[in-house]
Amino acid sequence: MWPLLLLWDMGLSGIIIEVILGLIGLDFLFRLWRRKVYYVKVYDFTKGHSWCSISDTEQAVHCSVCEHVLLGGGLRCDSCGVCADERCMHKADKRLKCKQVSVDSISMKHQWVKGNLPPESICHVCEEECGNERHFSDFRCCWCQWTVHEKCLPNLADLCNLGVYRNFIIPPNCITLRRSPRGRLRSQCLVASIKEPQWGPQWKPLIVIGNGKSGSNEACHLLSSARKVLNAVQAIDLSDQEPKIALQLCALLKETQCRLLIAGGDGTIAWVLNAVQNLDVKHLPETAVLPLGTGNDLSRALGWGPHIEGAVDFHGILKKIEASSSALLDRWLADIRPSRHLGIRFPGRSVRFNNYFSVGVDARVALNFHLTRQSPMYLFSHRLFNKLIYFTYGTKDVVEQSCEGLENQIELIIDKKPIELPSVQALVFLNVDSWGAGIKPWNMGQEGVFMPKCLYGDGIMEVIGVSSSFHIAQMQVGLSEPLRIGRGKSFRLRIFGKQPVQADGEPWEQGPSEIIIENCGQVPVLTVEPNRSSQ
Secondary structure (H helix, E strand, O other): HHHHHHHHOOOOOOHHHHHHHHHHHHHHHHHHHHHOOOOEEOHHHOOOOEEOOOOOOOOOOEOOOOOOOOOOOEEEOOOOOOOOOOOOOOHHHHOOOOOOOOOOOOEEEEEEOOOOOOOOOEEEOOEEEEOOOOOOOOOOEEOOEEEEOOOOOHHHHOOOOOOOHHHHHHHHEEEEEEEEOOOOOOOEEEEEEEEEOOOOOOOOOOOEEEEEOOOOHHHHHHHHHHHHOHHHHHHHEEEOOHHHHHHHHHHHHOOOOOEEEEEEEEHHHHHHHHHHHOOOOOOOEEEEEEEEEOHHHHHHHHHHOOOOOOOOOOHHHHHHHOOOEEEEEEEEEEEEEOOOOOEEOOEEEEEEEOEEEEEEHHHHHHHHHHHHHHHOOOOOOOOOHHHHHHHHHHHHHHHHOOOOOHHHHHEEEOOOEEEEEOOOOOOEOOOOOOOOOOOOOOOOOOOOOOOOOOOOOOOOOEEEEEOHHHHHHHHOOOOOEEEEEEEEEEEEEEEOOOOOEEEEEEEEOOEEEEEEEEEEEEEEEEOOOOOOOOO
């Protein structure tokens, strides 16, 4: 400090003030530069195609440049469908126009891509089969997906109506892009604005969200299929952009209700729904689910099934979304308040969930699996492999009984009424009627006995007890039923020692604390079964 005082006495106070202000200004500029830009990023397709390897087709594929058959693989643009071998890839980038995210025109015109038509394509003019010739022939519009014979092409009008899926698509002439202010990636743009096409209330654009780098390649295939049918800006990869950034498309369409298709497990869905609840829009987006996780309990409860069968059929998914109905899904907030330790109270945390919250043995198994998945030795990710790991840890806990005597380590209050707990090794708070990868515990074994249903939109949660890991295994094969503790609208759970807990499959170890669980709102969801909520 004394050097500054010496300089001050020498009459250099003005210089010192300028230096300090300069340092403050540099710090402000650095923080501004580091600040995240909350705009949806999109590849600039004017710079070339978005190439991926061809590996999912059994039919012959021709190069769109030299028209030779691609032997031993090749490359395909996962946006417009142009194909090329490695020698012709750069020529295709220069000669063949890709499917544009944004165009500066009032009307939409067909964008025809020659050859490599889907199997059993029908000409939109003569209604006869096309694209089945051995040579490179016929055309497909990469927006409306119409196919047409080369000889019939002059009989079609230039204007494109975006086809049967137009109510899912954001037209490129409604999107305005701008360059990234940082200018680090010349092939990247930001979505600046979106105007509505004035097609009426039936227009509800679909935003497809998935993590292309997680587990198997199912999410990657889905995003690629979405770019083929929709505008490429509507396919969001969570490995590249967070949900709150991806959902800025909804924020740009404040007067229009969007639809979401979330590809992933229960944890990914909860992550995205947290961002949905934070949106400041007139209508929150309706959410559909594509089950890619291990448990997929929300997908089961909403009728989307336990998992996808075979390859991703994006056209079939769009038809299911069209036939779906809207419902409201309760979301719950667990406010965790740690107890004082040596007179010090550590900071609390809040966790939102929509499926279930639990403490005890099932959370212990989930925590062990979570730690295994984070291990560098975890090299193979597949749904069946993950279930095998779950089974291994569940069997291990049958012997160890790590959560034995849990009823003496916790206290439960439901709607301000203390609950006397039986001998349990886990407590589970259920918002949906599916738990543990498909078990429907609340109404098990109740033939002839009236029991209120476990509904996901009635503002009530059911609480069940589990006596052991073996008890869970018995319920999975229908040989036992849970210990029904009660149901209510508000819950207070006191934990006196360190216990494993989980919310929607995301586990952690919780120290002594008080956990208050209350409803924190609802989000719209799409169900392919009759609405089972109380709405």
